[in-house]
Amino acid sequence: MVESHDGRRGTMSKSVEWGRKSRRDAPVKLSDVAKKVGVSPITISRALRNPEIVSEDLREEILRIVEEMGYIPNLAARALAGRHNGIVAVITPALHQYGFTSLMIGIEDRFRNTDLTVQYSNTLHHAEGEAGLLKSFLTQKPAGVIIAGAESYRDLLPLIDNAACPIAHVTDLSQEPQKLVVGLDHYMAGAEPTRFLLSRGYKRIAFFGRGADVRSRRRIEGYEAVMRGAGRFDPDLIIGGDAPSRTGLGRDLFARLIERVPDVDAVFAQSDELALGVLIECKARGIRVPEELGICGFNDLEFSAFIEPSLTTVYIPRQDIGYRVADMLLRAIRDEPPDEDRVDCGFSIIPRGSTR
Missing domain, CATH: 3.40.50.2300 (Response regulator)
Known part of the structure; x- marks a missing residue:
């Protein structure tokens, strides 16, 4: 129902109501943009796909009109029309x-x-x-x-x-x-940091990580091979958790590890967040890093260079x-x-x- 200026009420025609709704809901078409710019729809299409093929002035005009009218390219139609x-x-x-x-x-x-x-x-x-x-x-x-x-x-x-x-x-x-x-090669990304820790005089080197994916499992294999080759492999030194690799998990894993392997002297953690958790737990327990415990992380996240002590880590580009x-x-x-x-x-x- 609508009300006239003199107060009378009546029914809005369905055609008027539908027309308003149609204009409000109808999406802007490529042909609408082309008509507004004054070029063919194919020119608009080509300009949006490959802007360099049209002049700078025309490109700017097309982009301005596209923005003004709110035109959104139909990717499904594009897929049907092209490769x-x-x-x-x-x-x-x-x-x-x-x-x-x-x-x-x-x-x-x-x-x-x-x-x-x-x-x-x-x-x-x-x-x-x-x-x-x-x-x-x-x-x-x-x-x-x-x-x-x-x-x-x-x-x-x-x-x-x-x-x-x-x-x-x-x-x-x-x-x-x-x-x-x-x-x-993630096998080597597990093996080489382990060799590095051994070269720095650490002997009881733990591996922190779940082995939840093929990359971390390959790093575990590399770690294990090097530790076996050095005659120092101990399955109790591999520890993981069901939670994501975050700082709190690092603290928890180290607390659990030191209870069962009190002579651990290094940790190779599969993320810098895990390594940060180990460092925090060491400070809470009065364990000196790096003298009593060495820590190596993985990923070289931004904070790793700025904490104290700064974190040895593996950089992946x-x-x-x-x-x-x-x-x-x-x-x-x-x-x-x-x-x-x-x-x-x-x-x-x-x-x-x-x-x-």
Whole structure:
């Protein structure tokens, strides 16, 4: 019902009501933008996909009108009309962990000045969900996919072999993919820091980590091999927990470890957060670091250089890994040959004040 100016009430016509609703709800179309700018829809489409093909003045005018009208490109229509929908899908197990932030920065840096958009999905280390996520992305015709840390390739390989788009990988180099791969040898990333601690005179070296994924399990294998080779392996020195690798867990693990192995004299922790927890617990118990206990972390997070004592740790070039895997994928999307098809980015040990 509506009320007239003289107070009479009546019924609004359905056509007027529908017309108002239609105008309010109808999305802005490409043809609407083209009409406003005064060019063809194909010119608008091309300018949004490849801005460099139009003049600077026209590009600025198109972008201004797009912003003004609130036009949102239809990616589904784009996928139907072309090879792909303009999205790069990234499947990762741990978006919530600090170590993956640098990886994402590297990926974003490489795609920033392209016409591609990055979309992330998080498996939370559930291997059984990896194939389902990849299958879901592939049905949407992505430009490409980055699998950043798969737990298992058993169910992924058939999908990868039949994918219509290129798929690049961040992996432990022992895993199956043989092309479009960037990663490192996590076995060596467990072995070399253990050798480093032995070289500094530590003998009873504990390993802190759950072995929840293939990368951490490979590091445990590297640690164990070196400790066995030195005649110092003791399974009681490997300890983990069900909680995420955080500072509180580090304190708890060290408190439990020192009760059962009181002569432990070093800890190799699988994250800097765990290592920080060990350091805090040592201070609470009056254990001198590095004289009585050496501590080595993993990931070289920002705080590691500024705590007291500063933290010896393992640096992984995660931002470079992200950039290089994105560059590798981008070249494949553009049908350009890669500089390299399989890259070992390595790691480095950063000695600081928490070890002798």
